[in-house]
Amino acid sequence: MWVLAGSIAAVMFVVRKLRRSGSRRPAGGWSLVLLLAAFGVAIAQTIVLAALGVYARELNVSATGATWLLTAFMLASAVATPVGGRLGDLFGHRRVIVTGLALLLAGSVAAAVSTQLGSYTGVVAGRVLQGLSGAVFPCAFGLARQAIPAERLGGVVAALSAMFGIGGALGMVTAGPLVDVAGPVAPFWLIAILAVLALTGLVRVPSLSASASPAGRVDIAGAVLLAGTLVALLIVIGQGRAWGWSSPGIVALFVTTVALAAAFGLVEQRVAAPLVDLRLLIGPRLLTTNVATLVVSVGMFAAVTLLPLFVQTPTALGYGFGYSPARTGLLMAPMAVCMLLAAPLAARISSALGARAAFRTGAILAAVALGGLGLLHEHIAELLVWCALLGLAYGLAFASLGGLVVGAVDQEQTGAATGINTILRTVGGALGSVLAAVIVTSSATAPGQPPAESGYTAAFVVAATIALCAAAATVTRGAVTAQPGSETVKAELGEDR
Numbered sequence: 001m002w003v004l005a006g007s008i009a010a011v012m013f014v015v016r017k018l019r020r021s022g023s024r025r026p027a028g029g030w031s032l033v034l035l036l037a038a039f040g041v042a043i044a045q046t047i048v049l050a051a052l053g054v055y056a057r058e059l060n061v062s063a064t065g066a067t068w069l070l071t072a073f074m075l076a077s078a079v080a081t082p083v084g085g086r087l088g089d090l091f092g093h094r095r096v097i098v099t100g101l102a103l104l105l106a107g108s109v110a111a112a113v114s115t116q117l118g119s120y121t122g123v124v125a126g127r128v129l130q131g132l133s134g135a136v137f138p139c140a141f142g143l144a145r146q147a148i149p150a151e152r153l154g155g156v157v158a159a160l161s162a163m164f165g166i167g168g169a170l171g172m173v174t175a176g177p178l179v180d181v182a183g184p185v186a187p188f189w190l191i192a193i194l195a196v197l198a199l200t201g202l203v204r205v206p207s208l209s210a211s212a213s214p215a216g217r218v219d220i221a222g223a224v225l226l227a228g229t230l231v232a233l234l235i236v237i238g239q240g241r242a243w244g245w246s247s248p249g250i251v252a253l254f255v256t257t258v259a260l261a262a263a264f265g266l267v268e269q270r271v272a273a274p275l276v277d278l279r280l281l282i283g284p285r286l287l288t289t290n291v292a293t294l295v296v297s298v299g300m301f302a303a304v305t306l307l308p309l310f311v312q313t314p315t316a317l318g319y320g321f322g323y324s325p326a327r328t329g330l331l332m333a334p335m336a337v338c339m340l341l342a343a344p345l346a347a348r349i350s351s352a353l354g355a356r357a358a359f360r361t362g363a364i365l366a367a368v369a370l371g372g373l374g375l376l377h378e379h380i381a382e383l384l385v386w387c388a389l390l391g392l393a394y395g396l397a398f399a400s401l402g403g404l405v406v407g408a409v410d411q412e413q414t415g416a417a418t419g420i421n422t423i424l425r426t427v428g429g430a431l432g433s434v435l436a437a438v439i440v441t442s443s444a445t446a447p448g449q450p451p452a453e454s455g456y457t458a459a460f461v462v463a464a465t466i467a468l469c470a471a472a473a474t475v476t477r478g479a480v481t482a483q484p485g486s487e488t489v490k491a492e493l494g495e496d497r
Contacts, residue, residue, distance in 0.1 A: 018150040031156050033201035034140045037097055038160050040104060041133045042193035043075055043174070045189040048127075050308055050325045056174035058184050059120040069428075072124050075234050076131025078426045079227040084135020085142070085418065086218060086275050092145070093139035098202055104133035105195035112188035130191065134422065137164065141406060141418040153406075158347040161402025164425060166343075169336035169391065172304060176325030222275035225264035230423070232257040237430045281420050288473055289404045293421050296363055297428025300394050302436040302463040303370055307332060309440065310456050311383070319453040334384055335391035342395025346403075349396070355403035355494020356474050362396030363471035367464045369393055374460030397470070398425075402422040406481065436463070 048055060048069045056066035080100075088096040107129025114122025140160055147155045178186040236253045243250050266272040281290060308328045313320025323331065342362075349358040369390035376382050406422050436459050445456025 037136050037198040038062050038140050038163035039167045040198055041136045042164050042189045044130050044172040046168045046171030050172050051179040054179050054184050059403050061120050069127050071125040073131040074426055076128045077134030078230040078423055080132040081134040081422045083223050086140030088139035088142050093143040096139045097136050100133040100136040100222050101195050101199045103129050105192055108192035112185045115185045125432055138418040157348040157402040157406050158399040159343045161399045164398055166339045169339055173329040173336050175333050177330035180326040195438045200284045204239045217273050219271050219275035221267050225260055229260040271274035290424055292470045292473040294424045294428045296397050297425045298432040299463045301432030301467040302428035305433045305436045306459055338391030339395035342392050343399045346396045346399035350403050355400040358400035359397050360471045361475050362393045365393035366467040370460050370464035374457045
């Protein structure tokens with residue numbers, strides 16, 4: 001618990017610094033509320049990861065069944081993020097954030113009660129409700145752009161972007177100690193408390209004048225097709241190894257994914273108000289940023305999937321440390337703390353050299369840390385150093401992504417653009433987890449046997465290579481043109497035009 005308390009205190013410290021760095025307008029309250037809302041959603045994503053074995057026993061399901069507690073959240077979040085971003089742009093970001101936090105609270109209570117009753121179906125349903133809160137992220141960026149003074153917007157955007165990685169890391173750090181001390185229901189009650197605090201904050205801060213126009217329409221056909229595409233894709237990613245990559249079910253799902261994606265692209269080109277403006281996904285202004293986001297997310301989630309598995313490996317196998325989930329969480333604490341500290345550092349680098357420079361620095365540092373994990377991992381001290389460096393690296397990378405996206409689009413496109421970027425982080429995370437598992441398990445001498453140490457070495461080195469690819473993706477910049485109303489933001493973020 002001291003890890004969580006210290007991390008929340010650090011979040012408060014960052015917010016106070018942001019308040020002091022700019023004007024005394026009441027927008028400082030918005031900074032805290034938005035960061036808390038984003039933190040609650042992000043930590044919910046991975047809060048079960050380090051304790052999946054415990055949930056498997058408590059709910060009487062297999063290890064594969066327990067992984068759906070993670071997959072269900074990712075599926076729901078991937079669908080809710082673009083829909084929520086679009087709804088926020090049309091009807092107001094505050095409304096969508098309140099709805100998302102209410103769903104986070106309801107899902108947390110449902111998951112906690114269902115865990116107490118031993119209902120696997122109920123816990124999965126609760127995780128789906130929690131995942132629908134993914135709409136909070138793109139709307140938080142949109143509301144920040146409306147509420148935060150221009151001279152402080154860069155720092156708040158960097159902190160919001162960093163919350164995705166910080167919360168995810170803290171979810172892994174806190175899950176083990178929480179479950180060991182208070183049982184498997186405790187992580188869900190923690191998320192419920194964070195949701196209540198964020199909702200209370202939304203009520204207490206001053207209201208803003210409405211800036212969204214409800215005159216537009218929600219692209220229902222696009223939402224259905226996008227949801228189907230993402231669900232099919234993430235099931236393929238999540239179940240490919242278990243079902244067999246060449247099995248009829250996986251092949252059929254893959255074909256379905258391609259067909260739905262093609263239909264989605266056609267619909268979005270024809271409707272007047274598309275759910276996802278394809279120019280924001282593959283257009284020259286954001287193409288390199290989106291590619292880099294996907295790639296760096298693959299590398300990060302591969303690493304955070306591998307670390308708990310590696311340190312929990314029994315020492316009798318000749319490697320690993322035989323750690324419990326609680327000790328594993330403490331080992332990963334430096335990663336979470338350094339990710340948090342990297343947010344203000346990313347804002348300074350972005351102001352001086354540009355957001356791309358901050359991202360590239362983070363990606364290169366990640367490659368160094370991952371390479372170190374692959375080649376030097378015999379002592380705990382080594383792992384602590386690499387974890388700290390990895391936290392700094394990904395804190396810089398994720399914090400700068402928000403600036404790259406916000407600085408490249410018009411204000412009314414903020415929710416949609418950041419929503420697309422968040423989807424790519426989610427999909428990249430799923431890809432990274434599967435990639436890590438495939439590489440590690442392929443090193444086993446026989447099916448059902450534990451993996452060899454060489455499997456972890458290879459997986460970490462591959463993740464390091466992926467991180468370098470993310471850095472390379474930002475070398476050739478797309479044609480970024482000045483957008484009306486975004487010049488101040490770009491100047492604050494240090495972006496070249």
